[in-house]
Amino acid sequence: MSATDKNRDPLAKVAVVISFVVLLFATFPLIVTAITAFNATSETVFPPNGWSLRWFENILRQPDLMRAAVFSLMLALLSSAISISLGMMSAIALTRSKFPGRDLIDAFLLSPLLVPQVILGLSFLVFFVRVGSSQPFLNLLTLHVVLTFPYALRVIRSSLMRMNPKLEEAAVGLGASGIKSFFLVTFPQMRPSLFVAVFFCFVVSFDNFTASAFLTVSGATLPVQIYFSIESSLDPTISAISALLILGSAIFVIVADRVVGVEKII
Amino acid sequence: MSGAGIEIDNITVRYGDAVTVKALTLDVKPGEFLSLLGPSGCGKTTTLRSVAGFSDISGGDIRIGGTSVRNVPANKRNIGMVYQDYALFPHMNVEKNIGFGLRMRGVSSDEIKQRARAAAEQLGLQKFLDRYPQQLSGGQQQRVALARALVVRPDVLLLDEPMAALDKQLRANMQFELKELQRSVGITTVFVTHDQEEALSLSDRIAVMSEGKILQVDKPDTLYHFPATRFVAEFVGTANLLKAKIVNTSGRSCLELEGLGISVPLQRERAAGEVEVLLRPEQISFGNDHAAGGVSFDARILGAVFVGAAIRYQVAAPSGQILRIDVLGAQSVHPNAGEVATISWRTQDMRIYRDGKLEE
Amino acid sequence: MKARLGFLLLLLPALGLIAGFLTALTSVLVLSVVDSSGALSLESYRLFLGDDRYMGILLRSVWIAAYVTVICLVLGYPIAIAMSRASRTTASLITLALAIQFFSIYVVKMYGWMLILGNNGVVNRVLVASGLVNAPVKLMYNELGVAIGLTAAALPLMVFPINAVLQTISLRYEEAALSLGAGRLRALLLITMPLSLPGILSGVILTFVFCFAAYLTPGLLGGGFFKMIGNVIYEQAVARFNYPLAATAAVITLIISLGAIIGVNKASQALAGGRR
Numbered sequence: 001m002s003a004t005d006k007n008r009d010p011l012a013k014v015a016v017v018i019s020f021v022v023l024l025f026a027t028f029p030l031i032v033t034a035i036t037a038f039n040a041t042s043e044t045v046f047p048p049n050g051w052s053l054r055w056f057e058n059i060l061r062q063p064d065l066m067r068a069a070v071f072s073l074m075l076a077l078l079s080s081a082i083s084i085s086l087g088m089m090s091a092i093a094l095t096r097s098k099f100p101g102r103d104l105i106d107a108f109l110l111s112p113l114l115v116p117q118v119i120l121g122l123s124f125l126v127f128f129v130r131v132g133s134s135q136p137f138l139n140l141l142t143l144h145v146v147l148t149f150p151y152a153l154r155v156i157r158s159s160l161m162r163m164n165p166k167l168e169e170a171a172v173g174l175g176a177s178g179i180k181s182f183f184l185v186t187f188p189q190m191r192p193s194l195f196v197a198v199f200f201c202f203v204v205s206f207d208n209f210t211a212s213a214f215l216t217v218s219g220a221t222l223p224v225q226i227y228f229s230i231e232s233s234l235d236p237t238i239s240a241i242s243a244l245l246i247l248g249s250a251i252f253v254i255v256a257d258r259v260v261g262v263e264k265i266i
Numbered sequence: 267m268s269g270a271g272i273e274i275d276n277i278t279v280r281y282g283d284a285v286t287v288k289a290l291t292l293d294v295k296p297g298e299f300l301s302l303l304g305p306s307g308c309g310k311t312t313t314l315r316s317v318a319g320f321s322d323i324s325g326g327d328i329r330i331g332g333t334s335v336r337n338v339p340a341n342k343r344n345i346g347m348v349y350q351d352y353a354l355f356p357h358m359n360v361e362k363n364i365g366f367g368l369r370m371r372g373v374s375s376d377e378i379k380q381r382a383r384a385a386a387e388q389l390g391l392q393k394f395l396d397r398y399p400q401q402l403s404g405g406q407q408q409r410v411a412l413a414r415a416l417v418v419r420p421d422v423l424l425l426d427e428p429m430a431a432l433d434k435q436l437r438a439n440m441q442f443e444l445k446e447l448q449r450s451v452g453i454t455t456v457f458v459t460h461d462q463e464e465a466l467s468l469s470d471r472i473a474v475m476s477e478g479k480i481l482q483v484d485k486p487d488t489l490y491h492f493p494a495t496r497f498v499a500e501f502v503g504t505a506n507l508l509k510a511k512i513v514n515t516s517g518r519s520c521l522e523l524e525g526l527g528i529s530v531p532l533q534r535e536r537a538a539g540e541v542e543v544l545l546r547p548e549q550i551s552f553g554n555d556h557a558a559g560g561v562s563f564d565a566r567i568l569g570a571v572f573v574g575a576a577i578r579y580q581v582a583a584p585s586g587q588i589l590r591i592d593v594l595g596a597q598s599v600h601p602n603a604g605e606v607a608t609i610s611w612r613t614q615d616m617r618i619y620r621d622g623k624l625e626e
Numbered sequence: 627m628k629a630r631l632g633f634l635l636l637l638l639p640a641l642g643l644i645a646g647f648l649t650a651l652t653s654v655l656v657l658s659v660v661d662s663s664g665a666l667s668l669e670s671y672r673l674f675l676g677d678d679r680y681m682g683i684l685l686r687s688v689w690i691a692a693y694v695t696v697i698c699l700v701l702g703y704p705i706a707i708a709m710s711r712a713s714r715t716t717a718s719l720i721t722l723a724l725a726i727q728f729f730s731i732y733v734v735k736m737y738g739w740m741l742i743l744g745n746n747g748v749v750n751r752v753l754v755a756s757g758l759v760n761a762p763v764k765l766m767y768n769e770l771g772v773a774i775g776l777t778a779a780a781l782p783l784m785v786f787p788i789n790a791v792l793q794t795i796s797l798r799y800e801e802a803a804l805s806l807g808a809g810r811l812r813a814l815l816l817i818t819m820p821l822s823l824p825g826i827l828s829g830v831i832l833t834f835v836f837c838f839a840a841y842l843t844p845g846l847l848g849g850g851f852f853k854m855i856g857n858v859i860y861e862q863a864v865a866r867f868n869y870p871l872a873a874t875a876a877v878i879t880l881i882i883s884l885g886a887i888i889g890v891n892k893a894s895q896a897l898a899g900g901r902r
Contacts, residue, residue, distance in 0.1 A: 011810045012711035018704040029738025046748045090640040093633040116839030118856045119876045127650035146647045223733040242734040249730040266786045340804040347805035353798040357820045367806035
């Protein structure tokens with residue numbers, strides 16, 4: 001019944017109109033960026049002076065961009081894997097047992113979410129300078145695990161909290177061992193939340209600029225590399241790689257919507 | 267103040283492709299307490315919501331006090347509404363909740379205070395004015411909802427299953443209070459419920475609904491004793507329905523009860539054919555008191571349950587048909603399960619249904 | 627007892643990780659309160675707070691974050707209303723569009739704004755072509771450009787929490803208000819908005835902290851002409867190797883951020899006080 005009730009609300013209609021206008025404003029840069037990637041000339045302008053695909057080809061001739069893309073991909077995959085493993089272990093510990101100070105530990109583990117990115121970045125810079133670690137990949141990996149772990153923990157923990165522990169007990173009652181019952185009963189139910197956790201971890205890591213910029217003066221990650229390329233030249237190659245990234249984000253979100261529903265990732 | 271009548275004139279309500287209310291016509295008289303009774307999904311709440319202005323009607327008209335409200339938005343209809351979950355504003359205390367309607371009508375704050383307090387007093391809420399809804403019991407919340415709806419002196423009061431969330435004891439008390447309140451205020455009231463006992467005890471008239479249509483509108487006792495259709499007979503009260511056949515021989519009609527070998531002469535001539543006979547459980551009794559001019563036969567007792575004032579028996583007729591019989595606890599005859607006992611009823615208590623409809 | 631120990635072992639790696647992070651954070655705090663010889667000193671704070679340039683940047687960061695938060699609330703509330711009140715198809719279209727915008731790469735979004743707001747950007751081309759102006763208008767490398775970029779980047783941070791709360795509020799409350807004579811607008815202002823306050827407050831916190839400590843947006847759209855506190859921290863640390871000053875700015879930023887979080891939480895508790 002609510003569907004029709006909703007249609008009758010004139011304020012909702014006004015809200016929809018405002019939403020479309022504001023969303024057009026918010027997504028306009030993405031549209032403009034994608035279209036300028038098809039410029040025929042080396043001037044990045046909208047509307048384009050003519051059409052070509054040469055700037056997409058040109059991405060392949062930019063070793064810095066290519067290297068940064070691979071670097072960011074590896075970083076995102078590895079940090080997501082670590083964060084999700086840690087997140088799953090911590091979430092199980094926090095939801096399947098009771099001990100004093102549990103809420104405090106919970107708040108402690110989620111604390112990186114409260115700290116602005118610039119301060120996270122500075123903290124790790126100071127830390128790595130002090131310990132003398134000059135391994136860009138390892139340094140960034142540590143930073144990205146700290147950045148993504150709270151998301152993994154939050155998503156997995158809330159899914160475990162909603163789950164009925166009686167099911168696992170029932171499985172144990174039926175003769176399964178504790179570990180077996182976890183993998184046969186609990187784990188399959190966790191799959192949607194694991195998907196959401198992977199989504200968040202991957203996007204947070206791959207997209208991160210602010211904190212990472214403190215650890216990569218040379219521009220090791222893709223967002224940092226793009227940032228410095230923007231500062232140095234306004235050639236449509238940046239538009240081309242941006243267009244690919246926008247397309248990637250859109251596919252990511254649409255796939256997530258199909259798999260778990262978009263409301264789970266916002 | 268006796269309120270305004272409601273005329274629901276041939277309305278149809280659609281949700282998408284589904285029609286939930288079909289060409290429904292119903293008159294509620296000024297000051298009347300009318301219940302819309304039916305199983306869930308029968309369209310009773312939709313009907314109420316279209317009177318309130320929350321469901322669009324795609325055909326027909328609704329008049330309150332003789333004026334069409336078809337194009338009047340909900341907030342201009344001057345109605346009082348009480349919901350199943352009361353929908354008390356959680357961020358306002360009792361006094362603010364009750365005064366909300368007056369505030370919307372631009373009443374001065376002094377008068378709001380005075381009238382809200384008076385309404386609270388009428389419902390025994392004077393001690394709770396500063397409380398918030400979540401600090402009140404279910405019964406108190408319902409009183410606040412009633413006070414909030416009535417304080418604006420609406421033309422009609424619409425109640426959407428307001429008792430459903432209360433436990434049984436409290437519900438009985440609130441029914442009594444509600445009836446008293448409605449009588450003293452004299453406001454036209456439409457009450458939606460799926461609980462037939464509640465409808466029978468509260469209403470001046472009951473409209474029984476099924477699948478978007480009204481099957482019967484009548485006073486509670488008429489509805490109980492003369493249900494217009496087989497559906498109403500089964501939905502209101504408990505029904506024993508026996509298969510039977512009407513046979514005409516030499517100008518006289520006889521009712522032959524299937525599998526019992528009993529033939530009952532009827533008062534007037536009826537068309538021959540298959541029919542069903544309705545008997546309420548309390549109309550059947552043990553012994554053969556009604557044998558003369560009635561129906562009587564031996565049945566096997568299957569079991570009995572104690573239902574408070576009465577004992578309800580399940581018995582099997584020789585035909586195999588199961589009948590339910592209510593015997594008042596004070597009555598002396600109490601056969602045991604497995605025994606065979608004579609049962610009987612009066613001819614005039616039988617109602618005859620042909621194709622599911624009552625035959626006068 | 628044995629089981630409990632097992633669970634603690636499961637927690638250990640994560641505890642170690644976060645403890646490491648908090649150690650790093652603490653070392654920043656320590657850096658800000660010692661001098662070059664390692665003795666306790668508030669010299670960095672005296673330097674920072676006594677410098678009109680830094681103080682100007684700090685206050686301007688608070689100010690821009692405050693008004694961008696207000697703009698995001700005004701623009702974002704109707705979106706949250708549409709997401710929870712519009713028909714299912716429209717609502718999911720809006721949600722999907724906002725999610726795609728939100729999950730697009732931050733640096734790409736800001737690059738897009740440079741293509742729109744630059745001297746040779748979309749807006750100036752339209753303005754010049756239409757003859758409204760003779761020369762391009764300065765739309766970025768100033769406060770305006772940074773404010774636009776921050777608004778676009780922070781908008782989903784405002785909308786999502788409000789939407790989450792609105793989804794849980796029964797439509798019955800609004801209906802009850804209508805049946806009592808309230809118009810749609812009054813039902814929204816007096817019933818729905820107060821009930822969605824928890825969502826508004828989390829949106830305000832997220833938006834404010836994100837904008838206040840922004841670095842990327844002022845970096846690109848301010849272009850060195852309009853700096854925020856994030857730029858100061860980055861420059862002092864990465865370009866000047868002046869860690870004590872960067873640490874001081876960072877600690878001040880952290881205090882203001884946490885102060886805003888605590889302040890808003892306190893305010894929400896005070897507002898909800900009577901109900902609990």
